[in-house]
Amino acid sequence: MDKRSFLRKIGQAAVITPFLPYHLRAEMPIHAPSYDVTNEDEFWQRIRVDYALKPDYINLENGYYNIAPIPTIEKFHKHIEQVNYEGSYYMRTVQWDNKKRIANRLADLVGCNSDELIITRNTTESLDMVIGGYPWKAGDEAIFAVQDYGAMREHFKLIANRFGVVNKTVSIPNHPKSDEELVALYESQITPKTKLLMVCHMVNITGHIMPIRKICDMAHRHGVEVMVDGAHCVGHIKVNISELQCDYYGSSLHKWLSTPLGAGLLFVAKKNIPKIWPLLAEHPRDDDDIERLNHIGTHPVHTDLTINDAMDYLEMIGLERKEQRLRFLQRYWSDPLRGRKNVIINTPVEAHRSCGIANVGIKGMKPSDLAKTLLDEFKIFTVAIDQDNVQGCRITPNVYTTIKELDHFIYAIKTLAERV
Numbered sequence: 455m456d457k458r459s460f461l462r463k464i465g466q467a468a469v470i471t472p473f474l475p476y477h478l479r480a481e482m483p484i485h486a487p488s489y490d491v492t493n494e495d496e497f498w499q500r501i502r503v504d505y506a507l508k509p510d511y512i513n514l515e516n517g518y519y520n521i522a523p524i525p526t527i528e529k530f531h532k533h534i535e536q537v538n539y540e541g542s543y544y545m546r547t548v549q550w551d552n553k554k555r556i557a558n559r560l561a562d563l564v565g566c567n568s569d570e571l572i573i574t575r576n577t578t579e580s581l582d583m584v585i586g587g588y589p590w591k592a593g594d595e596a597i598f599a600v601q602d603y604g605a606m607r608e609h610f611k612l613i614a615n616r617f618g619v620v621n622k623t624v625s626i627p628n629h630p631k632s633d634e635e636l637v638a639l640y641e642s643q644i645t646p647k648t649k650l651l652m653v654c655h656m657v658n659i660t661g662h663i664m665p666i667r668k669i670c671d672m673a674h675r676h677g678v679e680v681m682v683d684g685a686h687c688v689g690h691i692k693v694n695i696s697e698l699q700c701d702y703y704g705s706s707l708h709k710w711l712s713t714p715l716g717a718g719l720l721f722v723a724k725k726n727i728p729k730i731w732p733l734l735a736e737h738p739r740d741d742d743d744i745e746r747l748n749h750i751g752t753h754p755v756h757t758d759l760t761i762n763d764a765m766d767y768l769e770m771i772g773l774e775r776k777e778q779r780l781r782f783l784q785r786y787w788s789d790p791l792r793g794r795k796n797v798i799i800n801t802p803v804e805a806h807r808s809c810g811i812a813n814v815g816i817k818g819m820k821p822s823d824l825a826k827t828l829l830d831e832f833k834i835f836t837v838a839i840d841q842d843n844v845q846g847c848r849i850t851p852n853v854y855t856t857i858k859e860l861d862h863f864i865y866a867i868k869t870l871a872e873r874v
Contacts, residue, residue: 489770498779501771502854511835512859517658517686517811517850518837520712522764529763530714533756549755556762560719563765564703565694571721572748573758577685578605579733580704580720581652583747584681585609587731588650592618597643598652599626600842601659603683606652620647626657626664628800628843630807633665637672648678655684655703656691659839659848660801661784661811663691670699679726686710688719689768691777691809695721702726710810713764716757722747776853780810783851787860788812796871800844813839814867815846818874832866 491497504523507513513521522530537544558568574580586609596610600623613619622643630636640651651673656663670680681702687693689711695703700723707717722730728741736749768776785805791797791814801812816824821838825847828834836847851860 498853499856502856505854507854511829511833512855512862514834514836514849514851514855514859514863516852517709517848519715520689520709520852522708522712522714522760523767526712526760526763526767527714530756530760533759537756537759545752545755549758553755553758556758557719559762559765563693564688564705564719564721565696566703566721567696567724570724570727570744571719572744573761574704574718574720574748575716575750575753576708576718577603577683577704577706579750580718581606581681581683581702582609583720583733584702584704584722584730585613585650585652587733587747588613589729589731590617590619590649593620593647594618595620595622595645595648596650596652597622597624597640597648597678599624599654599657601626601657601844602652602654603658603685606683610652622648625842626662628660628662629802633668636665637668640669641672641676644673644676644678648676650679650681652681652683655682655693655698656686656809656811658683658686658811659841659844660813661686661808661848661850662802663807663809666698666700670701674699686811689764689773689776690780692773707761707764711761711764711768713761714757716754717761720747771853777809779853780851781805781808783855783860784808784810784812784849786857787849787851787864788814790864791867794868794871796874797867798846800846810852811848811850813844813846813848816867816870816874819870821845821847824870827870828863828866832862834863834866 486503487500489500491500504525506524553573557571557573561568561571582605585606590613596619598607598610610621614621624639624643653664653669655666666682673680679701682700684693684703684705686709688705688707703721705719707713707719708715722744724742727744730747732747732749734749734751736746739746788799792799792803796817798815798817799812800815801808815821821840825836825838828836836849839846839848
């Protein structure tokens with residue numbers, strides 16, 4: 455969708471939403487400026503206009519939930535009204551056709567076949583469906599990292615208790631010497647009993663982008679399947695699942711694609727679909743029909759519809775342009791702080807190993823104290839990370855974040871580093 459068409463669509467959106475308190479109603483300015491500007495700074499200033507931002511703090515915690523821009527939220531409200539207006543008629547006629555249509559477009563976005571992808575509610579649902587539905591036998595082995603997301607690590611513990619699976623863990627270095635070091639780390643844990651290896655595409659606590667294709671190629675040589683946690687990747691960096699050659703891939707769309715809460719995706723390679731047990735029972739389908747994994751009962755279908763609008767907005771910006779902007783913002787604050795006394799950057803220095811997410815700590819300061827001080831004293835909201843080799847705060851700017859806000863954050867970190 456080109457920018458002019460997108461702007462015309464915005465003009466057709468509802469001006470006000472009657473079911474929100476007046477002070478929370480997000481609406482586009484009547485005379486919103488055009489997106490067609492040649493200056494890059496002006497373009498991102500224009501994008502900022504699309505966001506209703508709480509003035510109490512600078513939000514540098516977009517990683518949990520990337521708040522949706524106003525144009526997307528306006529479409530979301532219209533979908534709510536539409537579904538509520540049609541009621542059971544909508545639910546019994548076109549809801550599944552619409553969901554499939556949008557899933558097909560998602561498949562194009564992430565570079566996989568449409569019969570290998572379904573819409574879920576989040577990454578946890580996607581990957582736990584694979585972990586819990588895998589045909590485990592006693593003595594089978596699984597491999598994952600201690601830095602992986604807790605929900606998946608906990609599910610591996612459950613299947614260990616239930617089926618007698620042996621879980622083996624690795625610890626990802628914050629500053630690897632090479633891709634080969636990371637590949638060898640996982641390979642060192644593989645035995646003839648290893649069935650599944652889980653790896654983050656982008657480590658959620660540090661922003662570290664892992665060499666997924668190389669890990670997949672290595673694992674497949676040993677007959678091991680690979681499940682990729684891409685929670686922070688879709689809408690953030692270019693994702694081409696076919697090129698990655700993984701067996702399973704999950705992502706949360708309410709993160710960097712900026713859909714409303716409760717949207718995710720799951721990719722399962724066609725050959726693997728028959729072996730995964732569904733989360734909830736579905737009507738009889740062919741064993742290799744991925745829709746057999748997609749039954750979750752009655753759910754907020756207006757969220758599914760809004761995924762399409764979020765993709766429209768991403769296309770208006772341009773994924774490559776967005777990725778470059780997010781990487782620029784991260785390097786804008788992290789580069790000046792690297793090597794500074796008492797400041798610890800827990801994210802690799804190489805540009806290709808990170809994008810919008812990075813992690814910073816202060817020597818001798820607990821992450822929880824750092825997060826609290828940033829909010830209380832400097833009005834900067836972020837999240838504390840304190841696990842294994844990562845002690846610091848995860849910093850996740852968004853496309854609306856300004857250089858002035860990051861200058862204030864740099865000042866805050868320098869000030870705190872001088873105090874210890």
